[in-house]
Amino acid sequence: MKLKQYIKDNIVNMIIYITTLSILYLFCRILKLNIEAIISIYIILFISGIAIFFYNYYRKRAFYIDFKKKLQEIEKKYIITELIERPEFLEGQILYDSIYEINKNMNEEIKKYKISLEEQKEYIEMWIHEVKIPVSSIMLMIYKKDEISKVLKPIKTIDNLVEQVLYYARSENLEKDYIIKEIKLKEIINSVIKRNKEILILKKVEIKIEKLEEVKVLTDSKWLEFIINQIINNSIKYLNKEKSIIKISVEQKEKKQILSIYDNGIGIPKTDINKVFNKAFTGENGRKIQASTGMGLYICKQLCEKIGHKIVIEAQENEYTRVDITFSQNELYETLK
Amino acid sequence: MKKIIIVEDDYILAREQKELLQNNGYSVIILDDFKNPLETILKQNGDMILLDINLPKINGEFLLREIRKETNIPIIMVTSRNTETDEIISMTAGADDFITKPYNPNILLLRIEAIFKRINKEQDKLEYRGVKIDKARSEIKVEGKTVILSKNELIILDFLIRNQGKIVSRDEIINYLWDTEEFIDDNTLTVNINRLRNKLEQIGLKNVVQTRRGQGYLLV
Numbered sequence: 001m002k003l004k005q006y007i008k009d010n011i012v013n014m015i016i017y018i019t020t021l022s023i024l025y026l027f028c029r030i031l032k033l034n035i036e037a038i039i040s041i042y043i044i045l046f047i048s049g050i051a052i053f054f055y056n057y058y059r060k061r062a063f064y065i066d067f068k069k070k071l072q073e074i075e076k077k078y079i080i081t082e083l084i085e086r087p088e089f090l091e092g093q094i095l096y097d098s099i100y101e102i103n104k105n106m107n108e109e110i111k112k113y114k115i116s117l118e119e120q121k122e123y124i125e126m127w128i129h130e131v132k133i134p135v136s137s138i139m140l141m142i143y144k145k146d147e148i149s150k151v152l153k154p155i156k157t158i159d160n161l162v163e164q165v166l167y168y169a170r171s172e173n174l175e176k177d178y179i180i181k182e183i184k185l186k187e188i189i190n191s192v193i194k195r196n197k198e199i200l201i202l203k204k205v206e207i208k209i210e211k212l213e214e215v216k217v218l219t220d221s222k223w224l225e226f227i228i229n230q231i232i233n234n235s236i237k238y239l240n241k242e243k244s245i246i247k248i249s250v251e252q253k254e255k256k257q258i259l260s261i262y263d264n265g266i267g268i269p270k271t272d273i274n275k276v277f278n279k280a281f282t283g284e285n286g287r288k289i290q291a292s293t294g295m296g297l298y299i300c301k302q303l304c305e306k307i308g309h310k311i312v313i314e315a316q317e318n319e320y321t322r323v324d325i326t327f328s329q330n331e332l333y334e335t336l337k
Numbered sequence: 338m339k340k341i342i343i344v345e346d347d348y349i350l351a352r353e354q355k356e357l358l359q360n361n362g363y364s365v366i367i368l369d370d371f372k373n374p375l376e377t378i379l380k381q382n383g384d385m386i387l388l389d390i391n392l393p394k395i396n397g398e399f400l401l402r403e404i405r406k407e408t409n410i411p412i413i414m415v416t417s418r419n420t421e422t423d424e425i426i427s428m429t430a431g432a433d434d435f436i437t438k439p440y441n442p443n444i445l446l447l448r449i450e451a452i453f454k455r456i457n458k459e460q461d462k463l464e465y466r467g468v469k470i471d472k473a474r475s476e477i478k479v480e481g482k483t484v485i486l487s488k489n490e491l492i493i494l495d496f497l498i499r500n501q502g503k504i505v506s507r508d509e510i511i512n513y514l515w516d517t518e519e520f521i522d523d524n525t526l527t528v529n530i531n532r533l534r535n536k537l538e539q540i541g542l543k544n545v546v547q548t549r550r551g552q553g554y555l556l557v
Binding site: 128129133135137140155159177178190194197198200204206209220222223 | 347349350353354356357391417418419421422424425438439440441442444508511512515516518522523
């Protein structure tokens with residue numbers, strides 16, 4: 001609140017005051033007061049006018065300057081009433097009380113949504129656990145029977161899609177529901193390959209695993225397994241060469257480890273490469289192959305951001321696709337160990 | 338015969354698990370009374386428990402703790418709740434392994450076997466036609482003569498012995514190798530089979546691995 005602004009805001013008050021003084025002068029002349037008396041009256045009135053003006057200005061100024069400064073500084077602007085004191089003057093009190101009331105009401109509204117979101121997530125988790133039971137039954141039923149390869153593929157697709165929903169719900173969740181631990185990367189990679197072995201064997205994919213022995217990373221194993229499974233699933237989906245290769249390797253760089261998953265499949269067109277992590281993006285490859293939700297990589301990115309991994313993708317159309325996941329080593333964790 | 342107790346409230350799934358385990362040489366009991374599960378389980382005197390976490394009336398993790406207070410029987414948690422937290426809770430409460438649904442049947446069998454192997458070291462020693470197979474040392478032995486097998490060769494031999502007298506397809510062998518985390522391709526399998534044959538011959542077992550055109554291999 002600048003003085004200029006305040007004067008402008010109080011211009012009517014000042015006009016009334018000056019007009020009153022002018023009328024008073026006329027009265028003084030009519031009453032034939034001597035000049036000394038008139039000057040005295042005017043000095044008193046002038047001083048009291050100025051005093052009232054600046055008193056009002058300064059007590060409001062202190063409050064509003066503090067208010068605006070704090071509002072600018074904080075990120076969560078809605079907690080402003082917690083940071084400022086309720087002012088002494090009426091307008092400020094009305095403002096303060098209104099903000100407080102509005103906030104309270106808004107918080108209640110947000111809480112409703114939070115609860116409903118949480119309930120929805122709980123329901124999805126529960127539903128997924130339930131749906132996995134019949135899927136398990138079917139997988140056992142077809143085990144060692146002739147239909148295995150025919151039936152197994154759609155079942156695996158169901159399983160994969162169900163899991164996507166689960167991790168979508170988890171990635172959108174505001175609460176932290178993961179646990180970072182030191183994990184042997186090879187165990188996760190092996191588990192993902194085993195999950196997809198039927199199709200990998202059927203398509204005669206050559207699996208090359210390089211430099212993975214004893215590599216340990218800090219991550220949530222379930223989340224990372226989901227992420228790698230999505231990437232490997234993409235690789236499988238978009239294989240197109242006579243001799244298909246999936247290569248998994250790790251590079252150690254200073255305080256980081258970079259996991260690379262490479263395939264010699266159809267690659268990604270240049271125009272699409274920057275959009276592959278966007279929500280529901282399917283692009284040219286998605287149009288070529290059915291059953292593309294465009295959610296897989298989006299969820300991967302969300303999960304990676306939550307647990308602090310970096311994920312990037314590099315590709316050459318018709319040549320290769322390579323996904324790199326960077327894990328950082330936590331120094332605090334190292335010293336604690 | 339090892340006796341496995343299945344604690345699973347979904348009847349269809351439990352029955353399928355039972356069939357799978359029975360076909361692989363285990364005797365199986367399905368727990369169907371969830372009123373007093375602890376007592377019923379202990380009465381059965383089994384060798385292993387497959388325990389679901391989501392059970393009616395009782396929480397599997399709680400039941401796990403209760404069982405652990407009484408006995409050291411191996412327990413594999415079989416669950417559709419696949420969070421790190423669930424796994425940690427189960428493992429710290431004394432579970433021997435943790436498998437999430439839906440799982441690959443072969444992997445369940447391998448995990449069960451691995452636990453029994455850990456408990457019972459003698460299982461590591463197989464015998465075939467007078468030849469001793471020492472899995473722990475990856476060797477085959479006959480009267481003073483020892484031949485070392487590579488990891489893949491040992492796995493293949495093990496698989497063939499299990500299916501002795503039955504034709505096994507190349508796909509089945511590859512599948513089994515992949516389950517044991519050896520991701521080999523078709524050509525490598527041919528190479529491995531030939532090497533295995535040579536090694537068996539060195540120890541006096543000639544023509545025991547027969548090729549059946551279009552069908553696979555047969556260990557006689």
